[in-house]
Amino acid sequence: MQINLLIRLGMALLVLAPSVFGETTGVPEETRAQRDQRMRWWREARFGLFVHWGLYSGLAGTWDGKPVGTQGGMEWIQQRVKADTETYARAAIPKFQPKPGFAREWARLARQAGCRYLVFTSKHHEGFALHDSRVSDFDAGSVLHRDLVREIVNACRAEGLKVGFYHSVIDWHHDQYEYARSQQLSHPLKGQPYPNGARDHSRYVDFLHAQVNELVSNYGRVDILWWDYSAQDFQGDAAWRAFALMRMVRAKQPKIIMNNRLFRNPEAGWSGMGTAGFLPRLDPKYGDFITPEQHIPATGMPGVDWETCMTMNTTWGFNEHDHAWKSDAALLRNLIDIASKGGNYLLNIGPRADGSVPPESVKALDAIGAWMKKNGEAIYATQASPFEKLDWGRCTQKPRSRQTTRLYLHVFERPAGGQLHLPGLVNQPRKAFLLDGRTKLAVTRAADGVNIQLPAALPDPIASVVVLDIQGSPMIAATSPAAFRTP
Numbered sequence: 321m322q323i324n325l326l327i328r329l330g331m332a333l334l335v336l337a338p339s340v341f342g343e344t345t346g347v348p349e350e351t352r353a354q355r356d357q358r359m360r361w362w363r364e365a366r367f368g369l370f371v372h373w374g375l376y377s378g379l380a381g382t383w384d385g386k387p388v389g390t391q392g393g394m395e396w397i398q399q400r401v402k403a404d405t406e407t408y409a410r411a412a413i414p415k416f417q418p419k420p421g422f423a424r425e426w427a428r429l430a431r432q433a434g435c436r437y438l439v440f441t442s443k444h445h446e447g448f449a450l451h452d453s454r455v456s457d458f459d460a461g462s463v464l465h466r467d468l469v470r471e472i473v474n475a476c477r478a479e480g481l482k483v484g485f486y487h488s489v490i491d492w493h494h495d496q497y498e499y500a501r502s503q504q505l506s507h508p509l510k511g512q513p514y515p516n517g518a519r520d521h522s523r524y525v526d527f528l529h530a531q532v533n534e535l536v537s538n539y540g541r542v543d544i545l546w547w548d549y550s551a552q553d554f555q556g557d558a559a560w561r562a563f564a565l566m567r568m569v570r571a572k573q574p575k576i577i578m579n580n581r582l583f584r585n586p587e588a589g590w591s592g593m594g595t596a597g598f599l600p601r602l603d604p605k606y607g608d609f610i611t612p613e614q615h616i617p618a619t620g621m622p623g624v625d626w627e628t629c630m631t632m633n634t635t636w637g638f639n640e641h642d643h644a645w646k647s648d649a650a651l652l653r654n655l656i657d658i659a660s661k662g663g664n665y666l667l668n669i670g671p672r673a674d675g676s677v678p679p680e681s682v683k684a685l686d687a688i689g690a691w692m693k694k695n696g697e698a699i700y701a702t703q704a705s706p707f708e709k710l711d712w713g714r715c716t717q718k719p720r721s722r723q724t725t726r727l728y729l730h731v732f733e734r735p736a737g738g739q740l741h742l743p744g745l746v747n748q749p750r751k752a753f754l755l756d757g758r759t760k761l762a763v764t765r766a767a768d769g770v771n772i773q774l775p776a777a778l779p780d781p782i783a784s785v786v787v788l789d790i791q792g793s794p795m796i797a798a799t800s801p802a803a804f805r806t807p
């Protein structure tokens with residue numbers, strides 16, 4: 321009888337195995353079509369706003385009355401000055417005074433710029449959480465009696481933006497975080513013994529999971545989780561119990577999209593520790609998209625979802641000493657370049673401690689927004705260019721009907737003579753016009769492609785968009801210098 325029962329129990333366990341014990345990774349059980357459906361809004365959005373904001377924002381690149389530097393990520397100021405967390409908090413907390421309504425300003429700015437989503441730092445490496453956390457007193461709830469995550473999420477929703485949490489798994493505050501376990505991950509006290517005696521990293525990981533659980537449970541729908549970051553010598557399950565973390569997040573937020581930064585291995589899209597060390601590959605068990613930082617891949621990455629994140633000057637968190645602002649033209653052309661390669665652009669702002677956005681960033685976003693209002697059709701829901709290279713600018717494309725594809729030709733430089741040449745384009749052209757103003761343009765077939773005659777003056781000095789409708793899907797002759805490639 322007992323043996324019988326044991327056998328039955330064993331059988332039951334075997335049956336349950338795939339659902340209960342088989343889930344050893346974070347990969348959602350979904351078909352390719354379901355994944356495409358889940359990724360759809362993100363792929364169509366193309367443009368998001370990144371926001372780095374925390375205690376470092378108030379320090380603004382100055383420590384003890386002295387500038388810390390003019391270049392590089394100033395959200396790392398605690399690490400740069402090697403301050404322990406108490407000293408850092410004592411200096412930074414009094415300066416962190418968000419004004420009422422700051423989040424609405426961000427969200428409005430993002431929407432007007434044409435961003436479709438906003439990703440902000442729910443916690444950066446410093447460890448200060450912007451929500452009201454029950455498992456920490458180093459959080460906005462304890463310090464300011466405000467839940468800044470709720471304020472930001474509500475503001476984003478009110479502007480129709482999707483919302484994402486950047487969450488640092490690295491933590492320079494937590495007293496059980498075993499920083500000695502990684503050579504590659506920085507910590508302000510690196511090389512020094514733990515000030516509080518022996519640490520138990522698994523207790524930190526419990527805390528990390530508990531805090532993320534709050535974030536994915538208490539704020540309605542969360543569209544993106546943007547993890548940051550891992551090292552080759554400290555990553556994944558060993559460092560963060562990553563797969564369990566991903567499973568917990570997906571259980572609460574089945575539609576969520578996550579990046580690849582709980583890991584640092586080639587299968588997750590990484591070849592090394594530097595910012596250029598990304599690879600055009602991603603096994604979905606490690607996340608949904610790869611994250612080239614401050615880099616635009618030279619060519620597209622067919623079959624891989626990717627997002628370039630980039631600063632407007634050289635820092636993510638506000639630094640009053642960093643004046644190396646990129647021009648409006650550079651930022652807008654980056655967005656176009658990225659779309660032409662099939663990726664997303666996550667462009668960063670680093671607001672001040674009161675939440676106000678530096679005027680240089682406002683100006684740049686307004687300029688992009690003005691362009692997007694007229695030309696957004698050439699960015700949203702487009703696919704990568706069929707051309708390898710175009711001397712005068714970039715191309716994006718969209719299927720228009722079963723018979724027609726619409727090419728968007730982003731003209732950066734008007735070619736001498738005003739003739740826009742599409743090398744090797746085999747398809748029959750149907751019509752061409754300027755997107756802004758709808759002026760019709762003459763289009764002719766040539767032996768080696770298609771030519772479009774531009775007017776003497778183009779509508780936009782940064783990028784004027786010419787629409788070209790062609791018959792069928794684009795085909796580029798193999799002999800052309802712009803060799804054919806699949807989008």
Ligand code: GLC
Nearest residue numbers: 393395396548549613629636
């Ligand atoms: C890096 C930096 C960080 C920044 C992030 C954005 O990992 O540590 O400060 O938040 O990249 O991609």
